[in-house]
Amino acid sequence: MEPPTEFLFPFPAYQIQKEFMNQLYMCLENGNLGIFESPTGTGKSLSIICGAVKWLLDHENYKKNDLIDKIGVLNMKLIEIEKKKSTDWFNVQVGQLEIQKEKQTLQNKLDLILRYEEKMSKIKQKITANGEKLCHKAKFAKSASTNLIKGSDEKYNDLSDDHLILEDFSDCSDESDEESDRYESTKIYFCSRTHTQLSQFIGELKRSPYTDSVRLIPLASRLSYCINDSVKKLKHLSLVNERCLQLQRKKMTSKDERNVKKSKITTNCPFLPGNQESLKTQILGGIKDVEDIVQIARELETCAYYSSRNTIEDGHVIVVPYNSILHKSTRSSLGINLKGNVLIIDEAHNLLDAIERMHSTEVNGRNLLHSFNQLTEYQNRFESRLSAKNLLLVSQLSFCLKKLIKFLGGTSKSDPEDEVAEKVSRLYTLVEFEVLAEIDTINLFQLMDFVKNSKLIYKLQNYIDKVGSTVTIHETRKKKTGVSGFLKSLQGKDLEAEDNSSNENTKPIENQSNSFMVVMNFFECLKNNSCDGRIFLLPASTLGQAALKFVLLNPAAHFADIVTDARAIILAGGTMEPMSEFRDQLFANAGADPARIHIFSCGHVVPKANIMANVLTRGPSGIDLEFNYQNRENGKLLDEIGRILVNFCNIVPGGIVVFLPSYKYEVTVNKHLEDTGILKKLSGKKHIFRESKLASEVEKTLEEYTKSIKSPQNPRNGSLLFSVIGGKLSEGLNFSDNLGRCIIVIGMPYPNIKSPELQEKIKFLNENTAPNAGNIFYENLCMKAVNQCIGRAIRHANDYATVVLLDKRYAHKSKSLPNWIQNSLFVTDSFGTTVRSMAKFFADKRKKDVSSV
Incomplete structure (x- = not known):
């Protein structure tokens, strides 16, 4: 197909938006791997929607019309054969049969499409006829087994142990490759990092010209979709998942059901199956x-989670969070099939890091001891009822657990609080680790297949639920330690909750049943290619706190099957530089053909005159501004920060957002400004706000910051917000118009080069990508974080702002900045020149604002 000459858009599109849609359309048509950069504020989401959905609808129409045309051509051939008079009747008959066979194949495909279209048309008519009130009329028809619903959070006490016995394990797969007799439409899977970003995308789709043409299916976790209050109150994703699956596993005979009714014990979720249709x-x-779906599900008293999953096959656009796409087992469990479909990943600037985090995990001694004791109790209880093959594999799993406990310095009879000889922190390749841990003789691939196919995790969970607290390690355990981080490592973890400070504010969760899942995730990581990851030994004084951590070094290893399956992949973001990372570390390392990789970067819709960007190399006193680690406590430099902020607060109207390299340095700067009286002076001109480490307080801070700018109190002319690079305010938030007239970045946020994990990553890239790739990666970690901060200010075509980078090292980093900033960037060592330029910039804007009123 050729790209269309016009794209539907909710308002007259800018030229860069037209170019974006055109390039996107052809990228999808040609099956390319696209890296698309469109600065925040340029209508990126709408451009993606209008370009991709236009292609999708054209593609579906083309498939149908192509079949019709081909069938028409074959019909003409049959007519021509009939008209020809030939004595070679045998060859004529054979030719007719071959054409008829080919025609029938095409006709079958066309019939599937037509039936599918008819089905979708009836659904539309049904909705229209009911005036969007179907949910109020349809009532939940409870099945016999779901009438027993009261007290669904009570401890479950099943009537027999049959459901606890492991499924017979077979090495052979039972999957069938039979062709489906239904039409599988082409789909666009759109994913982003947070639920908020996905909601914004859905809102943009509602604004688009395609709101009535496209069928959208939003997928989310059980935690987001669950309407069973007794399950949802568990609050943690892994606990909600376990409880949901547990409720579904309770099967009974009619006799058992009558007994359960009498005892008022729940047997399953009251909202399944419900009126899912x-x-x-x-x-x-x-x-x-x-x-919206949760609200309707409550009215219908049916499960929103499974309804949305079961609707995927009929959708056009499937909206999913990162982890649902990037984690293979999660993708499989949700029924997501990327084969021949399109994947669009928005906010993809952190994609490599997200894949690495998702496939890295940590297990501690407490997890291992819990798991070993649970498995031992289970094996002792059901040993006589397990098949020989299953018993052997359970024994192998117990063997591996004992060896890992020994590796940390304990034994299977240890207590988590037992002191161990504290070892030196070390790292191992997977092969080295398995040999030293003495588990190299075990076939881990077979063992993990056994865990999955025999449903061991769920059987063990049910057993633990049944026997309750009888499965313990030792009565001497008094305090809870070392498991606050394990929830992040679970399969299907919620990426939205991740941030650099979360560990500092998370209370430990003691849940023995989760330990087994954590351990299985760790064993799953050992299946990686040896060169793709490393095992880190994290020693501690007690066995329970000592840990093993798997770190993925090669994200392409878990992206290769996506590259192979998907028709096209689009990575989109406001700032995608350095694009070479995605090209080399992701696509190329995943085995992609270089010819498939397509890069597109557009400018900003904001005119050059609306942006003033400066690299300031010297302060008001002429001191070189270099906020490296050695200089951060330098009193003279801290004094310069105070002088700079006082001057800028006198000039800049509205809001100033100051980004600092770390929370620790933010505290240092504020303490110094307070001790020297500068903070009091600043607060006379601007209302001072500080970013909190607590996610729960961020929204409140933003509300108060916004309010103080919209309704300033004399003599203040706005507000000043101290934030942290890489913190909660540096990504995904808008400081448009008066909220962010000036963005100041102090210093360069280089990560700790002494970190063993970072050093190993640099070494890996130098050895496997290019000789200097690791060093470039280290530089890019810093500049990517800075670019995200810069992008917070300019949000629409009429917006204007200044950006000031306080550090002389930025003078040599201009090429790492976004193109739209480079075009307006000045490097100066004169503070006076910068102040005068800034004063003129805002004076001109005030005049323009007054004249336009």
Whole structure:
């Protein structure tokens, strides 16, 4: 297909938006791997929607029309054969049969499409006829087994142990390759990092010209979709997942059911199956957000999570969070099939890091001891009822657990609080680790297949639920330690909750049943290629706190199957530089053909005159500004920060956002400004705010910051917000218009070069990508974080702002900045010149604002 000459857009599109849609359309048509950069504020989301959905609808129409045309050509051939008079009747008959066979194959494909279109048309008619009130009329028809619903959070006490016995394990797969008799439409899977970003995308789709043409399916976790209050109150994703699956596993005979009714014990979730067809119809009938679907699900008293999953096959655009796409087992469990479909990853600037985090995990001694004791109790209880093959594999798993406990310095009879000889922190390749841990004789691939196919995790979970607290390690355990981080390592973890400071504010969660899942995730990591990751030994004084951590070094290893399966992949973001990282570390290392890789970068919709960017190399006193680690406590440099901020607060209207390299340095700067009286002086001109480490307080801070700018109190002319690079305010938030008239970045946020994990990553890239790739990666870690901060200010075509980079090292980093900043960038060692330029910039804007009123 050729690109269209016009794209539907909700308003007259800018030229860069037209170019974006055109390039995107052809990238999808040609099956390319695209890296698309469009600065924040340029309508990136709408450009993605209008370009991609236009292609999708054209592609679906083309498939149908192509079949019709081919069938028409074959019909003409049959007519021509009939008209020809030939004595060679045998060859004529054979030719007719061959054409008829080919025609029938095409006709079958066309019939599937036509039936599918008819089905979708009926759904639309049903929604229209009911005036979007179907959910109020449809009532939940409870099945016999779901009438027993009261007290679904009570401890479950099953009537027999049959459900606890492991499934027979077979090395052979039972998957069938039979062709489906239904039409599989082409789909666009759109994913982003947070639920908020996905909601914004859905809102943009509602604004687009395609709101009535596209069927959107938003996928989310059980935690987001669950309407069973007794399950949802567990609050943690892994606990909600376990409880949901547990409720579904309770099967009974009619006799058992009568007994359970009498004892008032729950047997399953009251919202499954429920009236799922009605909810699916509602989802397909119009664009709805997760919250909309949850509300309808409550009215229908049916499960929103499974309804949305079961609607995927009929959707056009499937909206999913990062982890649902990037984690293979999660992708499989959700029924997501990327084969021949399109994947668009928005906010992809942190994609490499996200894949590495998702496939890295940590297990501590407490997890291992819990798991070993649970498995031992289970094996002792059911040993006589397990098949020989299953018993052997359970024994192998116990063997591995004992060896890992020994590796940390304990034994299977140890207590988590037992002191161990504290070892030196070390790192190992996977092969080295397995040999030293003495588990190299075990076939881990077979063992993990056994865990999955025999449903060991769920059987063990049910057993633990049944026997309750009888499975313990030692009565001497008094305090809870070392498991606060394990939830992050679980399969299907919620990426939205991740941030640099989360460990500091997370209370430990003691849940023995989760330990086994953590351990299995660690064993799953050992299946990686030896060169793709490393095992780190994290020693501690007690066995329970000592840990093993797997760190993925090669994200391409878990992206290769996506590159192979998907028709096209689009990585989009406001700042995608350095694009070479995605090209070399992701696509190329995943085995992609270089010819498939397509790069597009556009300018900003904001005119050059609306942006003033400066690299300031010297302060008001002429001191060189270099905020490296050695100079950060330098009193003279801290004094210069105070003088700079006082001058800028006198000039800049509205809001100033100051980004500092770390929370620790933010505290240092504020303490110095307070001790010297500068903070009091600043607060006379601007209302002072500081970013909190606590995620729960960020929204409150933003609300108060916004309010103080919109309603300033004399003599103040706005507000000043101290933030942290890489913190909660440096990504995904808008400081448009008066909220961010000036962005100041103090210093360069280089990560700790002495970190063993970082050193190993640098070494890996130098050895496997290019001789200097690791060093470039280290530099890029810093500049990517800076670029995200810069992008917080300019949000629309009429916006204007200044950007000031305080550090002389930025003078040599201009090429690492976004193109739209480079075009307006000045490097100066004169503070006076910078102040005068800034004063003139805002004076001109005030005049323009007054004249436009």
